[in-house]
Amino acid sequence: KPLQTTSTTLVDLLSADPDYIQLLRLLQRTRLIPTLNKLNGSTLFAPTNDAVQRHSVWTRFLAREDEEIQANDNINEQVRQTLLYHLLNYTLPTFPPAQNEVATYNTLHFPRIPVSPPSPNPPPAPPWVPLPGGSLHNESQRLRAAVRGDGDALDGSTKAYVDVDASGQNGTPVVKEPVSGTNCLLVGINDVLEVPKSLAAIIKDTPELSYLVNVLPEAQMQSLEKDPGLTVFLPEDDAWGVLHPVIRLYLESPFARGDLKWIVGMHVADGKLGYSDRFGEATRIRTIEGNKLRVNASSPDGITVSGAALRQRDVFASNGVLHTVSSLLLPPDSFTLNAEKYLLALNCSSFVGLLRSVNLTDLVTDQDAEYTILAPRDDVLDVIESTGHGGGSFPEKGTDELKKSLR
Structure with missing residues (x-):
């Protein structure tokens, strides 16, 4: 009698748990069920029904009739890309990570400019194959997880979080025990994970960069919105405060656009993405203005960039990564006023x-x-x-x- 083998896929795990009815409907509507079945190893951070119902875009998408979706948008780009941000094409050997560790994963979300306007025509490739390329130089978007103490718990217990920052803070909590299938892992989470915004949007939302936001010309902000694969080291507000008051007056005037473009270019690189885990003791990064930034990840004072302290690191964006630094990264006497x-x-x-x-x-x-x-x-x-x-x-x-x- 021949041996019979059985396997439990991610779709099986989702179907067996009533907490994932809404997520399963979304995966069906966006034609991602074949994706899950095609992967030889996978991890899905799965928003529960309550999480889906709190997400306005997904709720409106589910409320539409199938015929309406097919007639107006056969690609469903926004919803599909967000779903792919929840999916890894490998099975995590352990989850959650150890306490005090911030784990970083590569998702199947490849950021790109969305198809606009929506088209009723089929996608150029099978919809179950995530297309590499996009605005991160052929890299997929990263996602982090961490375990930290539960502030509401009196017994010192801990809780796992997904989509945390580089320090393991913020993020959405894991609300269901991870469940393993055949070469797959399902992790229930409390909220939908939002894909990272553009560099320009993140910069505008960062209080410590308010001075730069106020003086930066719109043309440079548009570059930070659309240009792909940027590594950005931006000085925080107190770094500009050391400049002579007349220099700041000039930078705040409408006549400083050319100088501001040069200053920002001295802090931006467009080669291989500069995540901090790629920094060594003597990393050199060439900016778009041609100067080389010296990154030292082995300094006793933490990571330094041309002598400046790296403050906020690895803020993931749809078109690059943002770091903030303690001072302007300009060579001595390179910027003076005539x-x-x-x-x-x-x-x-x-x-x-x-x-x-x-x-x-x-x-x-x-x-x-x-x-x-x-x-x-x-x-x-x-x-x-x-x-x-x-x-x-x-x-x-x-x-x-x-x-x-x-x-």
Whole structure:
């Protein structure tokens, strides 16, 4: 009599537990059941029915009729990508991790710009195959888990959390004991895991980066929104506080866009993603402006980047990873203000405009020149132009008379 073998798949485990009815419906609607059956080893962090019902996007998706979904969106990109963020294509040998350990996993979520507008046409490849590529240089999105003390427990008990930060904080709790099948593991969790946002969105949501958010031109923020595979080391607010007040005034003016683009470029790399577990004792990272940042993961004071302390590390984003640092990562004397930039910072932009109109900018851009400049502020020039007070207005822009007057 032939031997009969039986196996228990993730789909079997989900079907056997009434807590996963809603999740199973989502997997069916997004055509991910074949994915689960195809994987030779898998771990699923499974939101319970209550978690699904609290998630507005998934609830609206489940409320739609099948025919409506097929007619308007045959890809279901957003829901599918979020589900893939809950799935690993390997079986964890142990879960949860040991206490005081922050474990990092690679999910099957490959961030990419979603298909827009939704198309009724079938996907270009079988929908049960997650497509590599995307905005992390062919890497999938990472996910962390940790075990920490339960603050509400009086007996010192611990609890496992998924989607924690680099310090093992925050995250969603594991609410059901892990269940093993045949080369698979099912872990019940209390909330839907949200895929990481873009670097730009995360930067805007980080209180310690509020100064940079206030001064950064929109064009650079758009780059942080869309450019793929970025490793970003951004100075926190107190790092900018050490600058001379006039330099900060200049950076806060509308005339500093080019300098701000350069400053941010000195803190951004676009090569292989710079997660902190890839840092060594003497790691060199080339930025998009060409300078090399020196990363030391063996410093007694913790990880340092060109001498600055790494404060927040490994903030995962859809298009890269964010670290914050304690100081600006600029070489000494690489950013200084000439007289023109001082004038712009001190609200003398109209006077600078007059100099530019007659090609006298060398008087205020030459770092070695020594002049005493008597420059009227913009509001003073406005009064002179409108009232003739003080002997009338300057000659017309671009004229020899103006050039003689300014000299």
